[in-house]
Amino acid sequence: MNWEQLAATQPTVVKMLTNSLKKNRLAHAYLFEGGRGTGKQQTAVQLARAFFCRHSSEGEPCGECGDCRRILSGNHPDVHTIRPDGQTIKVDQIRHLKKEFSFRGMESKKKVYLVSEAEKMSASAANSILKFLEEPDGEALAVLMTSQYHRILKTIVSRSQVLSFAPLSPDRLVRQMVKEEVPEVQARVAAQLTSDIEEAKTLCSDNWIAQARTKVIQLTDEVFKRPRYAFLMLQDGWLGFFKEKNEIQTGLDLLMIWYRDVIRTQLDQQDELVFFDQEERLRDEALKTSQTKLGHNLTAILNAKRRLEANTSPQLVMEQLLLRLQEG
Numbered sequence: 651m652n653w654e655q656l657a658a659t660q661p662t663v664v665k666m667l668t669n670s671l672k673k674n675r676l677a678h679a680y681l682f683e684g685g686r687g688t689g690k691q692q693t694a695v696q697l698a699r700a701f702f703c704r705h706s707s708e709g710e711p712c713g714e715c716g717d718c719r720r721i722l723s724g725n726h727p728d729v730h731t732i733r734p735d736g737q738t739i740k741v742d743q744i745r746h747l748k749k750e751f752s753f754r755g756m757e758s759k760k761k762v763y764l765v766s767e768a769e770k771m772s773a774s775a776a777n778s779i780l781k782f783l784e785e786p787d788g789e790a791l792a793v794l795m796t797s798q799y800h801r802i803l804k805t806i807v808s809r810s811q812v813l814s815f816a817p818l819s820p821d822r823l824v825r826q827m828v829k830e831e832v833p834e835v836q837a838r839v840a841a842q843l844t845s846d847i848e849e850a851k852t853l854c855s856d857n858w859i860a861q862a863r864t865k866v867i868q869l870t871d872e873v874f875k876r877p878r879y880a881f882l883m884l885q886d887g888w889l890g891f892f893k894e895k896n897e898i899q900t901g902l903d904l905l906m907i908w909y910r911d912v913i914r915t916q917l918d919q920q921d922e923l924v925f926f927d928q929e930e931r932l933r934d935e936a937l938k939t940s941q942t943k944l945g946h947n948l949t950a951i952l953n954a955k956r957r958l959e960a961n962t963s964p965q966l967v968m969e970q971l972l973l974r975l976q977e978g
Contacts, residue, residue, distance in 0.1 A: 684815025
């Protein structure tokens with residue numbers, strides 16, 4: 651991985667870091683924040699390589715020297731990584747780190763530490779790490795990474811340079827998942843539900859998203875062609891599959907995607923379809939449903955999501971939604 655490859659997904663972050671490297675003006679502490687799967691860890695490792703590499707050019711590490719190779723393999727004596735020990739990062743882990751940093755670097759004056767899932771630092775660990783952020787010792791570089799920025803102490807935020815990692819675009823997410831042998835019909839749906847590559851892959855595991863997608867197609871088909879039987883489908887198929895509140899919310903999200911696809915079909919935007927393998931059915935519904943009606947359907951689904959969040963009975967929410975979808 652090099653800066654050019656990382657810039658393909660995080661151009662703003664890479665530009666800021668490479669400009670600082672070229673000018674020899676790196677901050678002593680960075681806070682990388684953004685969703686999982688957005689490249690925070692890869693960028694932190696690349697930054698550590700650039701920081702140590704003695705043959706770097708314009709901020710690009712050579713990739714061949716001992717420092718570059720050992721950092722990439724996780725074996726550099728002056729690069730320390732901290733991860734949660736169980737559910738939290740404990741104060742003893744930070745104390746051990748500070749002890750390491752009290753010694754001169756084994757091979758140079760430089761030291762780097764990378765803190766993954768920094769939001770999981772205990773209160774005492776977070777307060778302990780503040781001393782380094784306030785009074786960095788020598789040529790030291792800290793990179794804290796988090797997917798839950800709101801949980802980081804404000805005092806840590808104020809003493810770090812915060813770089814926000816943008817979520818992956820749906821198209822890039824789909825390409826990455828297909829490369830990892832996830833079927834495209836599932837990948838396209840998952841990419842609409844999350845911008846986190848790991849979460850998207852979890853959704854597609856155990857064939858869950860494929861089954862959820864089938865339930866949505868079946869329900870919309872009943873509503874459109876056989877409205878009298880839609881309630882049977884709801885009772886027998888939908889409510890038995892989408893059981894937990896978060897699963898029902900996902901089902902409602904998929905319903906919204908379906909009706910947006912109907913609108914895209916009306917607008918001749920076939921290249922943007924998520925249910926791309928259902929183009930014939932979408933075209934049939936698009937020809938016989940007004941945009942006003944489709945707008946009402948989307949509003950009804952949004953209202954159902956809000957009512958579900960307010961702890962209304964899921965069965966009542968879905969039955970009333972079905973009535974709204976069946977209205978002319």
